[in-house]
Amino acid sequence: MAFLIDLWLPILLSAILVFIASSIIHMVIKSHNKDYTKLGNEDEVLAGMRSQNLKPGDYVFPYCIDMKEMGSEEMQAKYNQGPVGFMTVMPNGMWTMGKTLTQWFLYALLIAVLIAYAAYHALPAGADYMTVFRLVAVICILPYGFGEFPQSIWKGQSWGTTRRFLVDGLVYALLTAGTFAWLWPAAAQ
Numbered sequence: 001m002a003f004l005i006d007l008w009l010p011i012l013l014s015a016i017l018v019f020i021a022s023s024i025i026h027m028v029i030k031s032h033n034k035d036y037t038k039l040g041n042e043d044e045v046l047a048g049m050r051s052q053n054l055k056p057g058d059y060v061f062p063y064c065i066d067m068k069e070m071g072s073e074e075m076q077a078k079y080n081q082g083p084v085g086f087m088t089v090m091p092n093g094m095w096t097m098g099k100t101l102t103q104w105f106l107y108a109l110l111i112a113v114l115i116a117y118a119a120y121h122a123l124p125a126g127a128d129y130m131t132v133f134r135l136v137a138v139i140c141i142l143p144y145g146f147g148e149f150p151q152s153i154w155k156g157q158s159w160g161t162t163r164r165f166l167v168d169g170l171v172y173a174l175l176t177a178g179t180f181a182w183l184w185p186a187a188a189q
Contacts, residue, residue: 004113006185007180009183010183014176015108022168058087059088060086062075062084086156108172111144115136125184125188126187129182129184133178137173140173145166146166147169
């Protein structure tokens with residue numbers, strides 16, 4: 001746990017910087033406004049969904065229990081007829097932004113702690129700026145930038161959306177790497 005004592009400041013500061021940068025990206029620049037589109041017949045679709053009394057959770061359609069069933073003519077016809085997709089149903093009511101933003105900050109803090117742990121054990125005190133920067137940036141882009149790739153691979157998320165998250169992740173990685181490199185502990189005298 002010595003890494004927490006030595007690296008508490010870059011952990012906290014990098015999480016704050018990621019939080020601020022993500023707020024700017026999402027609320028000022030709004031680069032993710034293209035991530036979703038509206039259904040042309042939204043009112044009818046929502047009315048149909050309401051009549052099903054869907055519970056919060058993840059759904060797939062058409063639903064298939066296993067690969068054997070997927071090979072049946074009936075299931076193949078459903079897939080060919082479409083639509084095919086994944087859907088997440090959330091509890092009714094407005095989102096509570098406070099809860100969501102708190103969870104996002106805690107996620108950024110967790111990533112910073114894990115990065116600190118890895119860097120602390122990989123690099124000595126007094127390591128030069130660029131050495132710390134490179135290691136932290138590479139570790140940091142994995143959860144922030146590449147974490148969306150499975151959404152495009154497995155769930156059909158647009159690669160454009162994934163690319164935008166990759167750019168966000170690069171920004172977060174550079175901010176985190178710069179913070180850790182700047183505040184890296186000096187070598188013992």
